[in-house]
Amino acid sequence: MQEHDNVYTKAYAIQLDQHDNLAHFRKEFYIKENSIYLDGNSLGLLSKRAEKSVLNLLESWKQLGIDGWTQGENPWFYLSEELGQKMAPLVGGKSEEVIVTGSTTVNLHQLVSTFYQPQGNKTKILADDLNFPSDIYALQSQLLLKGFDPEEHLIQVKSRDGHTLLEDDIIEAMTEEIALILLPGVLYRSGQILDMKRLTTEAHKRGIVIGFDLCHSIGSIPHQLSDWEADFAFWCNYKHLNGGPGGVGGLYVNQKHLGQKPGLAGWFSSRKDKQFDMEHTLTPAEDAGAFQIGTPHVLSVAPIIGSLEIFAEAGIKNIRRKSLQLTQYMMDLIQHELRVFEFTIQNPLEDEKRGGHLYIEHKEAARICKALKAEGIVPDFRNPNGIRLAPVALYNTFEEVWNSVQILKTIMVEERYMQFKNEREVVA
Ligand SMILES: *Cc1c(COP(=O)(O)O)cnc(C)c1O
DSSP states (O other): OOOSSSSHHHHHHHHHTTOOOGGGGGGGGGOOTTTTTBBTTTTTOOHHHHHHHHHHHHHHHHHGGGGGGSSSSSGGGHHHHHHHHHHHHHTTGGGGGGEEEEEEHHHHHHHHHHHOOOBBOEEEEEETTSHHHHHHOOOHHHHHHHTTOHHHEEEEEEOOOSSSSHHHHHHHHHOOEEEEEEESSSSTTTHHHHHHHHHHHHHHHHHOOOEEEOOTTHHHHHSOOOHHTTTTEOOOSSSTTTTOOTOOEEEEOOOOGGOOSSSOOOOGGGGGHHOOOOOHHHHHHHGGGGGSSSSHHHHHHHHHHHHHHHHHOOHHHHHHHHOOOHHHHHHHHHHHHSSSOOEEEOOOOOOGOOOOOOOEOOOOOOHHHHHHHHEEOOOETTTTTTEEEBTTTTOOOHHHHHHHHHHHHHHHHTGGGGGGGGGSSOOO
């Protein structure tokens, strides 16, 4: 690419778009006119292919009735396994290690109830201070179910700066009393990427089982779960993977644990050829399918069929490359254009540690977000003073990033945010 005279001009943004080899994917998505969507890390947009796969699925129900379980384009009985196979490259897992099932929190319960096996002195669970509340609630209830007091048995590594975690601090907390570790791959607020490989190696040196919540990393950064030998992982598919609100999630179990009985069993945990024998003794599937519980939520999994095609075509490495470019560009513009307005960038600045979204803070964040929405920009407010901005590789443009920062600048210069209350909405 030719060096443009001034990297802060709109012309430069347009030039970046012209050289973007993922640009053609944008037209596959439904993007509201006169709006800039920067919230793909909370709820990804609908693609035309996902829409089509939902309609196809409805058609199979319409045409086939109960025979849809075994017939048609995507026989429902095998769909979770088939999608697991297609999703495996996104987490760096083997086909048999991944299954599309459940939801983030349900999968967390399933995996912790399977792999948390307190013994002797080794009874504690290690997590962190910055994780999403649902993960912490689930860990607390898992401890209670096993008869332990979460106050004493859930250890949460503290953040030193309130935004990020130090791997050294986490490793120091891996004491002899820890039975299981659960950490995010990418932190939901600051977007920090944890060094999952290093943490897994250190946990295993100490005989501790370790798993990761990939909600904010799947579809945004590449993973190598099998190479890293992580014990388990789980995620939702409605954020970067564009699987639709409340869409079915996914999980990974390392092959060394396959064949084991699931903590929470149901008839879909069964080996598929045995399932309809209807025996009262479960023969668990030999792949990650064993961690399913009941009948798959077929209608809520349908969008993922189409969405995964897009990821396969675009390639996660290309997505990551553009994502880094977009977030770097946005940071550069924020630093250049908004210098006087007291925004602080709280996400890690380095490429190796920065996930798919930016996290900036301002004391007027709640009403700045409302002012942005009034101007057609969709950000994501995080209590009490955080703004998450996710320029997404598959559907956002450099020009949109440029426009967003200009509009934000106007809001600040003209104090347009003053007409709103500085409080969060019910869903924020
Ligand atoms: C989005 C998210 C969840 C949501 O869990 P659901 O069960 O899908 O509601 C949980 N944990 C993290 C870290 C998340 O980012």
